[in-house]
Amino acid sequence: MNADDDLVRPFVLTGGRTRPRQEGLRIETQLHATPAALAAPLRFESRRIVELCQAPKSLADLSAALRAPLAVVRILVADLVADGHLLVDEPLTDVTPALMRRIRDRVRAL
Template sequence: MTSADDDPMVRPFMLTGGRTTPMHEGLRIETQLRAAPAALSAPLRFESRRIVELCQRPQSVADLSAALAAPLGVVRVIVGDLITEGYVRIEEQPDEFSTSLIERIRDRVRAL
């Protein structure tokens, strides 16, 4: 019988190659992202592959962080790399956010 304590933990700095600053500036927790059409066939691994899979429909940085159970800073670095490589793009951002979107982001951040 295994428990969550038996699962090996990967340190956040291992996921980002030790980097703490994203290659793409301006990624806020509410930034909506979508995968490029050809991204699923790209040779991506681990968290990058999972982000592309999740971003087949728009996802916020906070949603991705919660889905991956990874710190926001780590997700921003990985997403920044994916944007730079052309696998993920930033969706058009509205000037104002709906109450439901704000509540969903709040709930996802709390889940962390």
């Protein structure tokens, strides 16, 4: 048996899809599982994502923990959000590029 025998191709995990059902999930998006998610009939990686999201986790954290490409995890997470198993923790404010420039300029002024 070689290392490739253990590899599951990404298209198998996503059912052949290359785009998430829900757009707007950024790499830093914080997610947490709903209370009923652990009892849901989920498969493999989706079950693991729900287990990991008992405490808030980002897409990047999930990708690293699953050792799966970010694009694949984004698709799986979007499915779980659409099905009501994961909730997105919305940031209190949107950080716009203009706000980032103002912060940068003020830090430089110090």
